[in-house]
Amino acid sequence: MSVDHIAAGSADPEVVTQRMNQLLEAHPGAAERMDRMALLQGMLAGSEYLVNWLASRHGELGWLLEEGILETPRSRKEMEESLAGLMAIYPAPKALRYFKHRELARICARELSGVAGLEVTLGEWTQVAETAIHAAATWAVEEAKKRFGDPVYTGLDDPEPKPAGFAVIGMGKLGGGELNISSDVDVMYVHTSDRGTTTGPKKVHLHEFFTHVALSTTKLLNDVTEDGFVFRMDLELRPEGPSGEITNSIGAMETYYESYGRQWERQALIKGRHCGGDLAVTEEIMKRLQPFIYRKYMDETALKEIADIKNKIDRSLATKKTSKSPADDIKLGRGGIREIEFTVQALQLLYGGRNKTLRARSTLKALDACQAVGLVSLPHHADLKDSYIFLRRMENRIQYDSNLQTHIVPADPEKRDALARLMGFAGEEPGEKMMKETARRRKRVREIFDLFTLEKESEAERFPAPLEDEEAIAHWLDSLRFDHPMASARALLLLRDGPAFSHPSEKSQRAFNRFGPELVAKAAASAWPDQVILGFANYVEAKKGRDQLYSLLDNHRPVIELLSSVFSSSESLTASLIRQPDIIERLLAADPVGMPADVAHYHAEFSRILRVSAADSMLPMFNSFKMAENLRLGLRRILGLAEREELMKGLTWLAEEYLAAAIRIALESLPPRPKGAQWALVAAGKMGRREMNFGSDMDLIALFDHTGAPSDRESCREWVGMLIQKIIKLCGELTTYGYGYQVDMRLRPEGESAPLVVSLASAQDYYSGRAGAWERLALVGARTLAGDGKLRERVDGMLLDFVESPSPQDVEQIVAMRDKMSREKVKRGVVDIKFGQGGLVDVEFICQWLRIDKRFRQDSFEPFTVTLLREAKRHKWLDAQMAQTLTRGYDLLRAVEDTVRMNREQALHAIPEWDTALIKRLSRTVETEAGTEKFLDHLKETMAQVRSVFTQFFSGREAG
Incomplete structure (x- = not known):
């Protein structure tokens, strides 16, 4: 069998010929096994990355061509034995990376040759990840034991020491057993208890021991070496996210979810499953978390919150005005993979508390369960299942090529045609056929997603009366909790018809009639509805080009939500946008909103201004x-x-x-x-x-x-x-x-x-x-x-x-000064979140004194107070309750300050108790569970708790 013969029947003959010759040049002996090389035809067409890897690695191609390697799936036991063999030869980092890459090559070749279907592929790749994660966690625990001794804990009612364990919980697609080829792996680390120490000469507390294990596990899998990485580890789903501990005890994790767990965390934990380490630890924590994940009562808020999450994704994609259209994103775009997953998860959260058959972690198995119990009709089930398999197959094929975490269909016509042929589309213009089929499926998925998650509100479909009938429109707006309904009603008419003596085009008026009701809906859902409508009116007047702007708003609805967010949150940012109305184009181009703050970018921009600007224009350009x-x-x-x-x-x-x-x-x-x-x-x-x-x-x-x-x-x-x-x-x-x-x-x-x-x-x-x-x-x-x-x-x-x-008198002087500050700076009838007792200054003084007292020298570029609170908790400079009170108090007070400052861009910190409009706005924006009526009471109670910690902290304390 010749190279030309193998290439002729492939998805891309020219590419297959070139890559086949590349492998034969690197491994001449493979020419004697062309019958086996033919099994690599799909991989040769679909993965430049794996071809380059095989060409550069001695022996790996020979292993891949062995009888049976490509014909049958491998069990978890076979994978563990294979990895154990590699770890007996190579250091753990190298062995894990060899194992991952050779399994990736095997799985890719099997899927792209048609030997393995999607579900088998996803299952095998998940097993590869589980095998690697379990080996890394086991290795990390054993290395830590050599250094610190065995970890042992004691129970509250049982002083007898027992071994403490460490486990890795798989989340996301790893937990669901449907891991895609170049995905991050979402995990959480958990250990038995913090109550105990290790037994070795270098005895450490259990939290320190297991933190060391967690960091070692992550480093072993995540670090990029000359052999690449094993898996990108994503730990952001853990309690308190990136700011939380890298690993939590069973008790701490249970307390967090019971007290502070949010809707999206319930959704994420549906997928939670043991993926490495001590199985008993995972079983115990997941048993305790079941009541949190699946509530006994029907939780209809799940549908709305899942829809809100998806709306945020749509809004984020709308800001990305690059060469890649959101329509090309088969995961996050409308009708993509994420909407199928969210539809299924919404039904699981809604009905899974009463029906345990819905608690499957796999999307496909959960979808089958939803159909079996009558939650999804047969046609909807078929549409969602077929589309899920179709889009996941496409996602794998996109990622095989360069081993990059992307879900974007290539724009290049040749690459798109090659992808289409790998998907099974033949004949002329296969890429065009594939895109039409993809669009058809995604349109149907979006219709089903909307069916399950959209609230059926007539107000969201059309205006209830002609805009000229200001009283009727004002009455409607009043029912939507607008505070100044008549002013907003007049602003809506102004938005449609323009100011007096202007001549708006019929095109812009029709566009406004289409998106105007959604604008009102977004305003009504915001913290400050009237400000949204008036902000739009002022912005449209400043922007000019009404036809072009209204076309943008009509065709890219997430932009309405983006602008609504600005207008409802900040008078100062609104003023900035109105002063520079064309800045919206900069915010929608090249995804600047998606880019984190970057000091290098700031330095480069100010340097550019200094370099190219005339002297009298530098300051205006700076500003x-x-x-x-x-x-x-x-x-x-x-x-x-x-x-x-x-x-x-x-x-x-x-x-x-x-x-x-x-x-x-x-x-x-x-x-x-x-x-x-x-x-x-x-x-x-x-x-x-x-x-x-x-x-x-x-x-x-x-x-x-x-x-x-x-x-x-x-x-x-x-x-x-x-x-x-x-x-x-x-x-x-x-x-x-x-x-x-x-x-x-x-x-x-x-x-x-x-x-x-x-x-x-x-x-x-x-x-x-x-x-x-x-x-x-x-x-x-x-x-x-x-x-x-x-x-x-x-x-x-x-x-x-x-x-x-510090001097011995410092503490006494600080307390006296703080009391004087609260007496002299706080006016009657206001809640002062900065200078009032229990305000931000209390938290800051405690943290500043801890820095002085503990000689803590910050070596990071992170903000001081949050860093110090984190260090105080880690080093136990504060007991757990005090640290928690200060952290949560600081979060609430800063959230209130952020809202006030972002609104006016002034150093405002006093909240008049009589200012019901401001209090209402704060209660809506800060989003506490207290509600508008009780928001001020909640704020005062939080400040009282902070003040109690301040008094307790400085009581009897001396410098040094």
Whole structure:
């Protein structure tokens, strides 16, 4: 059998010929086994990645061509024996990677040759992952035992020590037994108990032991070496997500889900299954979690929340205006794989509490169960099942090619045709045939998904009365809880017909009649309905080009939700969008909203502006970029794409790079520097601690020194003073796009009574004797940002010495100052989330004092307070209850502050108890379970709990 003969019947003869010759050149002996090589025809056509791997590995092609390797599936036992054999020869990292790749080649060849169907392929690949994960976890436990001894625990009612175990719970497609070829593996780690230690000479607590095991397991599987990686490990489904512990005890995990578990976590745990380590540990935790996952009563909120999650996915895809259309995403796009999975999971959550037959982890098995009990009709079952298999087959074939985690159908016509032939489409233009069939299936899937998840509301289909009938429309809006229904009714008419004497096109009016009801629905679902409608009206007036904008809104409905999120969340971001209406194109192009904050990008953009702009346009361009980035970061936070930590880091990085650019301008405008003059600029307060928010000032301290003659001292001070004044002016100058930042210099030694710039000698004298305890707290996290290197080192050292040298009277002074602050700064009739008792300052003071007392030096670029709370919990500087109270209190208070600051971009922190509109808005936006009526009570109770911890923490405490 010749190469040409094998290639002739393949999906891509030219590619198969080239790749077959590549393998034969690398492994000449394979030419004697062309009958076996013919079995690789599909893989040769479909996976450049695996062909390159086989060509570069001695012996692997020969193994793949052995009799029986490709004809029959391999059992879990066979895989374990194969891996054990490799681990006897190679170190664990290399053995695991060899095992994964040779199994991938075998499975790919079997599926693409037609020997194995989809369900067999997914099952075998899942077993590969389970085998590797179990081996890695076992290896990690044994290595940890060699170092620390055996882990043992004692029960609450049984003091007899027992062995403690570690397990890996598979989630997502791994848990469902349907893992796709280049997927991350979603896992959670769990261990028996934290109550105990190891038995070895290097005894450690169980939490430390199992954290070490979890980190080792992840590293062994996840790290990229010269042999690649085994599997990308995704741990974000664990309790508290990325900020949570990497592994939890059974008790801690049960408590978390009982107390704080959310709807999406119930949905995720449907798939939870043992995938490695101690089986008894998994069985125990999953038994305890069953009542959380499957409730006894029908939980109809599941349908709405699953639909909301999918809407967020649609909205995210709508912001990606790249060469790849959302229609090409067969997983996340409309009618894709995710909608089939969500439909099935919604029915499982809704009815699985009463009917255990629905609790299958596999999507296909669960779908069969739904049909068997009458929840899904036979036609719907057939449509969903056939489409699921069709789309998962396509997904595998897309991923085989380059071993990349992608679900996008290739745009290149030749690649699309090759994919189509691998899918079984023949004849002329197979790619076109495949796309038509895919579109047909996805349209049907979306119809079924909508049938199960969409609320049937006539209001969402059309306006209930002509918009000209303002009273009828206002009555309707009032029923949808609009606070100013008449104003919003008039704004709707304005949106359709434009201002007086304007002539809107029939095209734009028809478009508005189509998307207008959805706009109202999105507004009604937001925290501030009227502001959404009025925001749209103002934005349309500023944007111009009504036909083009309305076409965008009509054809890309998730954009309506995106804009609604801005208008309902922030007056300042709304003003930014109206001031720069064309910024929406930047937000919809190249997925900028999907990109995390990036200090390198900020540096590059400010540098570009300095390089290409005329002097008089630099500041406006600085502020335009700052405004756009504030809007982008705000959107990421509003849309749930970024956690608060990213927002704080991003805003701090943005301020730092703005400041660095302003310094460059300022230096160029000054006279020559006096001989021997040195300067340093210190970031303090929230800027130093990387906790900036919308509207935050830059807290700065300017210091100088001179190495020349004493007579030059004053000229040095004057020159540095001019530099700082110029920086302050540049940062605060009002332009067309607003101003940059207000600079606050009050934290300098001696405060406002001192000169703007202070000599190093004066600062050293002040911090060694006259500085107060509050300044020690204020300078926690302070760091130099700019200036001369040697002076910066001396200043950083001086600040560190000051912060880490508390006096015995500090605690008493801090408590007295904190009480004075709450008496003098808090007005009657308001809840002050910052200065009030139990406010943010209480949490920050505790964390700042812990940093001082424990000599904790943060080496990460994460925001200070959240990092310190995490470290306090890890090192047990606070007991578990205190740490939990502070963490949850800080989260709520920061959520309220974020809402208020994002709205006005001002340092607002007082909530008047009489301001029912603000309280209503906060209750809707912060999304506590307390509801509007009880929101203020919930906030006060949380602050009372924080104050109790503050009092307990500082009671009887002394420095050192």
